[in-house]
Amino acid sequence: MVSQLTDLSDGRSLAELAQNLVNLPSPSGNETSLADAIEALLRGSGHLEVIREGNTVAARTSLGRPSRIVWAGHIDTVPAHGNDVATVSDGVLWGRGSVDMKSGIAIGLKLAVEMTKPSVDVTWIFYDNEEVESARNGLGLFGAAHPDWVVGDMAIVGEPSNGVVEGGCNGTLRVEVSATGTRAHSARSWMGENAIHRAFPILKRLVSYQPATIEVDGLSYREGMNAVGITGGVAGNVIPDLCTVTVNYRFSPDKSIDEAIAHLRELFHDYDVVVVDEAPGARPGLNNSLVQDFVRAVNAEVAPKFGWTDVARFGQWGTPALNYGPGDPSLAHADDERVAIADIEACYQGLKAWLSAHPS
Amino acid sequence: MVSQLTDLSDGRSLAELAQNLVNLPSPSGNETSLADAIEALLRGSGHLEVIREGNTVAARTSLGRPSRIVWAGHIDTVPAHGNDVATVSDGVLWGRGSVDMKSGIAIGLKLAVEMTKPSVDVTWIFYDNEEVESARNGLGLFGAAHPDWVVGDMAIVGEPSNGVVEGGCNGTLRVEVSATGTRAHSARSWMGENAIHRAFPILKRLVSYQPATIEVDGLSYREGMNAVGITGGVAGNVIPDLCTVTVNYRFSPDKSIDEAIAHLRELFHDYDVVVVDEAPGARPGLNNSLVQDFVRAVNAEVAPKFGWTDVARFGQWGTPALNYGPGDPSLAHADDERVAIADIEACYQGLKAWLSAHPS
Numbered sequence: 001m002v003s004q005l006t007d008l009s010d011g012r013s014l015a016e017l018a019q020n021l022v023n024l025p026s027p028s029g030n031e032t033s034l035a036d037a038i039e040a041l042l043r044g045s046g047h048l049e050v051i052r053e054g055n056t057v058a059a060r061t062s063l064g065r066p067s068r069i070v071w072a073g074h075i076d077t078v079p080a081h082g083n084d085v086a087t088v089s090d091g092v093l094w095g096r097g098s099v100d101m102k103s104g105i106a107i108g109l110k111l112a113v114e115m116t117k118p119s120v121d122v123t124w125i126f127y128d129n130e131e132v133e134s135a136r137n138g139l140g141l142f143g144a145a146h147p148d149w150v151v152g153d154m155a156i157v158g159e160p161s162n163g164v165v166e167g168g169c170n171g172t173l174r175v176e177v178s179a180t181g182t183r184a185h186s187a188r189s190w191m192g193e194n195a196i197h198r199a200f201p202i203l204k205r206l207v208s209y210q211p212a213t214i215e216v217d218g219l220s221y222r223e224g225m226n227a228v229g230i231t232g233g234v235a236g237n238v239i240p241d242l243c244t245v246t247v248n249y250r251f252s253p254d255k256s257i258d259e260a261i262a263h264l265r266e267l268f269h270d271y272d273v274v275v276v277d278e279a280p281g282a283r284p285g286l287n288n289s290l291v292q293d294f295v296r297a298v299n300a301e302v303a304p305k306f307g308w309t310d311v312a313r314f315g316q317w318g319t320p321a322l323n324y325g326p327g328d329p330s331l332a333h334a335d336d337e338r339v340a341i342a343d344i345e346a347c348y349q350g351l352k353a354w355l356s357a358h359p360s
Numbered sequence: 361m362v363s364q365l366t367d368l369s370d371g372r373s374l375a376e377l378a379q380n381l382v383n384l385p386s387p388s389g390n391e392t393s394l395a396d397a398i399e400a401l402l403r404g405s406g407h408l409e410v411i412r413e414g415n416t417v418a419a420r421t422s423l424g425r426p427s428r429i430v431w432a433g434h435i436d437t438v439p440a441h442g443n444d445v446a447t448v449s450d451g452v453l454w455g456r457g458s459v460d461m462k463s464g465i466a467i468g469l470k471l472a473v474e475m476t477k478p479s480v481d482v483t484w485i486f487y488d489n490e491e492v493e494s495a496r497n498g499l500g501l502f503g504a505a506h507p508d509w510v511v512g513d514m515a516i517v518g519e520p521s522n523g524v525v526e527g528g529c530n531g532t533l534r535v536e537v538s539a540t541g542t543r544a545h546s547a548r549s550w551m552g553e554n555a556i557h558r559a560f561p562i563l564k565r566l567v568s569y570q571p572a573t574i575e576v577d578g579l580s581y582r583e584g585m586n587a588v589g590i591t592g593g594v595a596g597n598v599i600p601d602l603c604t605v606t607v608n609y610r611f612s613p614d615k616s617i618d619e620a621i622a623h624l625r626e627l628f629h630d631y632d633v634v635v636v637d638e639a640p641g642a643r644p645g646l647n648n649s650l651v652q653d654f655v656r657a658v659n660a661e662v663a664p665k666f667g668w669t670d671v672a673r674f675g676q677w678g679t680p681a682l683n684y685g686p687g688d689p690s691l692a693h694a695d696d697e698r699v700a701i702a703d704i705e706a707c708y709q710g711l712k713a714w715l716s717a718h719p720s
Contacts, residue, residue, distance in 0.1 A: 170547065174596050186608045187530065187667035189571075189584040191690075196587035196605070200563040207560045211549075224549040227556035228596055230603060233589025236534050236637060237608065240588060245556075248546045248596060277596060307547030330551070 014348055015093065015341045018106035022086035022095040028076040028136075031055040031128040035075065038126050041109060047116040048124075053145050055128035056138040059112055060149070061121050067290060068121040070150060070319060071111075071351075072139055072310065073104045073158035074130030078333045094338040099327035103344045104158035107326070111352060118355040123149055130310065134279070139310050143317060154290045155314040156351075160327035160339070163347050165295050166305035167219055167284025167322050169312050173249045173260045174228070174277035177202050177268045184239040192239035196232045199243040203227065205267060206247065214252035217286045219304040221252035246276070250306065253281030282312040285320030297357070298324065298350035324351075374708055375453065375701045378466035382446035382455040388436040388496075391415040391488040395435065398486050401469060407476040408484075413505050415488035416498040419472055420509070421481050427650060428481040430510060430679065431471075431711075432499055432670065433464045433518035434490030438693045454698040459687035463704045464518035467686070471711060478715040483509055490670065494639070499670050503677060514650045515674040516711075520687035520699070523707050525655050526665035527579055527644025527682050529672050533609045533620045534588070534637035537562050537628045544599040552599035556592045559603040563587065565627060566607065574612035577646045579664040581612035606636070610666065613641030613675075642672040645680030657717070658684065658710035684711070 012020075026034040035055040042050045048059040055075070077097035086095035093103070105126065112124040127138030134140065143150040179199040184192025211223040225247065232243030247268075251260040257280050265273050284304065285291050295302055305311060305323050314321035326347040327339035372380075386394040395415040402410045408419040415435070437457035446455035453463070465486065472484040487498030494500065503510040539559040544552025571583040585607065592603030607628075611620040617640050625633050644664065645651050655662055665671060665683050674681035686707040687699035 172547070172597070185667060186584060186586055186588055187532070187610055188690075189586045189610070190582070194586055196590050197563065197567050199590075200560075200567045203557065203560040203563060207557050222550070224546060226546055226549045226554055226599055227592070228546055228598060228600060229593025230556050230559075230590050231593075232587070233591070233606060236588055236606065237532075238588060239586055243590060246593060246596065250547055250549070307545060330548075 014106055014110055014344060015088070017110060018093055018098070018103045018344055019086045019088060021102035021106055022093070022097050025080060025084055026076050027079045028129050028132045031076050035128065038075065038109065042112060045113050048112065051146065051149070053142045054138065056125065056142040058123065058125045058142065058149055060123040061118060063117065063121055065119065065121040068123060068152040070123045070125065070152040070155040070314070071108055071158060072125040072127065072155065073101055073108050074128065074138065075105055075126050076128050076131050077102070078131050081335050083335060083337060088341070091341050092338050093341055096337060099160045099337050099339045100329070100332035101159055101325060103327055103339050104160065104325040107344065107348045107351060108158055110348065111355065115352070115355050119357060120355065122355065123152060125149070137310070139313055143313065150314070150317050150319070152319050154288065154294065155319045155321035157309055157311050157321060157323045158325040159309055159323050160325045160329045160332060161323045162328055163300060163326055163343055165298065165300045165302045165322050165324050167286055167302060168216065168253050168282040168315070169305040169307065169309050170221055170223065170250045170252060171255065171257065171260060171281030172277070172279050172308045173251065173257065173264065173275065175247050175264050176244050176274045176276055177247055178242060178244045178272040181239065181241045183234060183241045186237045186239055189239050195240045195243040199232065199245060202245045202268065202271060212252070214254050216252060216254050217284045219284050219286065219302065221304045222306060223252055224250040251281060253283045256280065279308050280312060280316065282315030282321065284322065288320045291320055291322060294354055297354040300324070300350065374466055374470055374704060375448070377470060378453055378458070378463045378704055379446045379448060381462035381466055382453070382457050385440060385444055386436050387439045388489050388492045391436050395486070395488065398435065398469065402472060405473045408472065411506065411509070413502045414498065416485065416502040418483065418485045418502065418509055420483040421478060423477065423481055425479065425481040428483065428512040430483045430485065430512040430515040430674070431468055431518060432485040432487065432515065433461055433468050434488065434498065435465055435486050436488050436491050437462070438491050441695050443695060443697060448701070451701050452698050453701055456697060459520045459697050459699045460689070460692035461519055461685060463687055463699050464520065464685040467704065467708045467711065468518055470708065471715065475712070475715050479717060480715065482715065483512060485509070497670070499673055503673065510674070510677050510679070512679050514648065514654065515679045515681035517669055517671050517681060517683045518685040519669055519683050520685045520689045520692060521683045522688055523660060523686055523703055525658065525660045525662045525682050525684050527646055527662060528576065528613045528642040528675070529665040529667065529669050530581055530583065530610045530612060531615065531617065531620060531641030532637070532639050532668045533611065533617065533624065533635065535607050535624050536604050536634045536636055537607055538602060538604045538632040540632070541599065541601045543594060543601045546597045546599055549599050555600045555603040559592065559605060562605045562628065562631060572612070574614050576612060576614045577644045579644050579646065579662065581664045582666060583612055584610040611641060613643045616640065639668050640672060640676065642675030642681065644682065648680045651680055651682060654714055657714040660684070660710065
């Protein structure tokens with residue numbers, strides 16, 4: 001299948017390339033074969049400078065253009081679940097990774113090889129381990145090792161966005177809110193204090209919480225406040241002394257991490273609150289002229305990104321970033337993951353036109 | 361230590377016997393050595409017929425008395441926790457099993473051997489595996505194998521009761537009450553239905569529930585309704601589709617199991633309710649003349665038993681039963697488990713007097 005992938009140089013179509021990429025399995029942690037193939041393909045293109053860090057492969061032009069953009073896409077997928085072989089039917093590509101995000105990788109690879117003289121300098125990053133914990137994220141590790149390779153005037157993350165330009169992203173915070181009590185035998189429950197019963201107000205506040213929708217740079221970010229876990233109980237005959245609710249707060253990029261934490265500490269001021277995970281949001285950067293030009297060129301709708309994506313990493317590195325890729329993100333990780341080939345083509349043409357004609 | 365135990369025949373005191381029993385470890389499932397010693401001791405007493413079933417040893421007199429009582433005590437303990445060696449200080453016996461219930465076993469063993477001509481016929485049962493799941497309970501297995509050995513006009517379970525006569529016991533029911541929802545990515549929580557949030561009314565009903573106190577045969581049984589476990593959550597970024605609350609209902613012996621289940625199904629009528637554990641209560645039997653006579657003879661306070669004990673097994677076998685033993689049951693299983701030797705002595709004297717003088 002690697003031989004099929006590298007057949008791109010023989011004029012293989014975008015759809016065939018996407019299909020071949022699906023047929024080359026790369027679940028997180030097992031991306032070596034795919035990274036090898038990508039590296040070979042890019043090194044075969046004389047206009048690109050190529051480096052590799054682990055299973056992350058990056059390539060860039062250096063044409064002395066006044067602007068540089070960074071395009072990034074992850075090459076890993078969640079594990080297949082009976083959908084490890086690509087099929088095409090009625091113009092739709094099915095299979096693991098078809099939408100998240102081997103269609104996007106096909107676009108990035110094809111443009112990286114084809115666009116020998118883009119109107120802006122481009123850095124292409126194909127990275128591993130996006131679907132797992134943040135500490136293993138290939139883009140994060142690559143950016144730490146090669147900070148000069150991740151900065152630019154604008155970044156595009158190729159995650160599926162239904163062909164819409166999604167700007168910025170909400171931040172996410174996960175905290176454990178715990179109620180405590182006193183153990184007792186449940187036959188004499190009045191001797192103890194039931195921590196699960198004492199957690200009742202935590203759920204009450206979550207149920208009655210009205211999440212805000214906040215406008216940032218012209219986009220409306222919808223927040224969310226949810227219990228994503230609850231645990232309590234010692235044994236079937238014991239009044240429990242601890243009940244912990246894990247709360248996930250998705251907050252608008254108008255707030256810092258510290259502000260988000262303060263908001264949760266206020267909401268649960270009478271409980272123990274422990275922060276277990278945090279990631280800042282990213283403002284959409286729509287006040288940036290290059291971003292505005294891109295949005296006009298691809299003629300796409302602009303929407304806020306609710307989920308946390310690697311767009312936020314670029315935000316931390318000082319590069320305005322947006323999300324633009326083919327396919328419905330709600331089908332990501334699904335057993336019936338699929339993408340219309342026409343949508344891949346449309347996204348490819350949009351990017352290609354801008355990279356060809358941008359007046360920089 | 362076995363040799364110490366069998367020294368009873370040399371006139372070893374009740375306190376020494378209790379101490380030696382503590383020094384002979386018998387955590388549940390490891391009662392063989394102790395059962396061997398008990399069997400040897402009882403077989404050495406010519407007035408007793410002895411049988412053994414697994415690690416349960418039983419002995420009985422057959423003097424043709426008009427009444428027969430059954431005395432039962434478990435010989436296992438929960439595992440020691442730094443308290444596997446008995447110590448005596450200021451008239452108090454310390455160590456694993458001192459209260460639950462090797463002091464009671466000492467009383468039963470001493471009386472079984474000494475009372476060659478009790479005023480009622482007596483069946484003595486020393487059984488294993490009381491501290492573990494009901495299916496392994498030695499009394500239950502013994503009663504199933506030898507049903508004629510567990511019936512009588514009255515039964516006494518020697519569990520610690522602070523020297524008070526405790527009548528009957530509450531029943532216990534454990535059910536899982538589940539709220540369901542629809543999974544979604546927590547970044548777009550409005551696409552799902554949060555099952556933990558939907559479990560809020562379950563906790564609300566538990567918190568506002570007013571447990572009843574119900575009089576049965578002159579004793580007041582206090583009920584209890586508690587969450588003893590709660591679980592929900594798929595992952596830190598997923599709106600959960602299931603939240604399960606484990607509810608323990610301790611119900612008065614005026615109710616059957618079916619009535620208790622119906623009560624819970626009514627309380628949580630709009631949720632899935634699955635029964636995971638059940639044990640009926642036992643009425644105190646204080647309208648039985650033999651029980652009344654016993655209570656008068658030992659001159660003890662009479663109180664309801666809240667916790668479920670093997671008293672309920674005798675109830676199911678048609679034998680009125682009560683609980684009478686030395687020591688504070690709230691110290692059972694505790695690291696500082698202990699019992700005053702004077703309390704062991706008092707309980708022993710009460711039983712001995714009644715077995716000697718009962719006018720049957």
